[in-house]
Amino acid sequence: MPESNGIANPNEHLDIPKWINEGYFKAVLDKDEPNYAKVINFTPVAAIPPGENFTSIMLRIYIDLEMKDGSKKTKTYVFKTMLPSEKGGSNISDMGLFPKEMKMYDKYLPAFEALYKEAGLSIQIAPKCLHTEIRENNIHFIFEDLAVKKFKNVDRINGLDMPHMQRVMQKLAEFHAASAVYAERHGPFPEEFKEGFVVINGKEFLIKCFEFEQRPFKEAMGKWDMKDADKYIKNFPTTEQFWKHSISSLDVDPNEFNVLIHGDFWSSNLMCNYLPDGNINEVLFVDFQIGKWGSPAQDLLFFLTLSAAKDIRLKEYDTFIEIYWKRLVECLNVLKYQKPLPKLRDIQMSMYKKENSFYAFFAVLNHLPIILFPTDKDSNLHSLMAEGEEGENYRKRLYTNPAFADVMKDLYPFYYKRGIFHFSDYE
Secondary structure (H helix, E strand, O other): OOEEOOEEOOOOOOOOOOOOOOOOOHHHHHHHOOOEEEEEEEEEEEOOOOOOOOOOEEEEEEEEEEEOOOOEEEEEEEEEEOOOHHHOHHHHHHOOHHHHHHHHHHHHHHHHHHHHHHOOOOOOOOOOEEEEEEEOOEEEEEEEOHHHHOOEOOOOOOOEOHHHHHHHHHHHHHHHHHHHHHHHHHOOOOHHHHOOOOOHHHHHHHHHHHHHHHHHHHHHHOOOOOOOHHHHHHOOOOHHHHHHHHHHHHOOOOOOOOEEEOOOOOHHHEEEEEOOOOOEEEEEEOOOOOOEEEOHHHHHHHHHHHOEOHHHHOOOHHHHHHHHHHHHHHHHHHOOOOOOOOOHHHHHHHOOOOOOOHHHHHHHHHHHHHHOOOOOOOOOHHHHOOOHHHHHHHHHHHHHOHHHHHHHHHHHHHHHHOOOOOHHHHO
């Protein structure tokens, strides 16, 4: 990993816009470090390796300061901005992800944390957002750098072990509970929170993604050493079934327990730090672009599909749901939720419902092959959606990756036998 001034850059292939410079950060520094005299060095680098984020540019900004008393100090920030239009940014813009995330950091996440504070608990859900801005139709965020507090991602390829899964399930329950109580007290979330990964106006893009992926995916299914592979290939969704399957995820039963789901909940969208003995200290969530109002089963299906370690993903599947439910009920009680509390059987039943199962299939079609693929310069939205030989080869590499095949030969039948991958249900 090449370094400049001792600073590592995990993605040398990332183009960093020239306007991200010390002048842009002046307002943040004036507020965050009022005793600084001048900037000595300003160094922007990629914050994450390729394959960890597909919908934005993530940078870590290193700023060496000279203070008014003559001392020196280094500050780091995480900067998030939109992809260039030609690199997939136009599709992301059409989905309205960044305006939604701006509302999350400016309004809802602080409000959720305030609910716990009022109840006498100190629960932080996300990193502190120091600055949001709309400039030339682009939205930018500046966050505290969690690396300073020794937060880090869990290895996405190996997945989360049982201690990590337990803590993350409990943290997800804390987030969901606060959102349900907030809605109970303040009314429904705005219209844009009725859509998540699936956007009615984004049908063309979603169908295009599916049609790029379906052929190499089906071809790979026959090579996974999966028993009864022909049956699963035969019952793979048609384009029409896939679209009906997708839009069903927007259906919300008002008589069920509903929350604001994270929407893109997997290992790279959470960070942990640790106690000296190696035990987990804190867990925080990041990347709130795709949240929507709906069943908590949607986050649960997505996360359990993508992020548990292989040896416990299916073995402890129902245990994870029970861990989540116990903490959910605790938090709803603490926050004085007025409606009937969800029972474990309610959460379990919601995992099978037609309107939630998109979050399992989309995870295995679109996310899991990327998560299990080693870091590669081509791991980006542009490559995934590329037409011609470049895109075909990349998608073939994803779906025939031995690590992906090893998971899918058990995971795909698991969901099929639960009825979750019965796509004829959408005819």
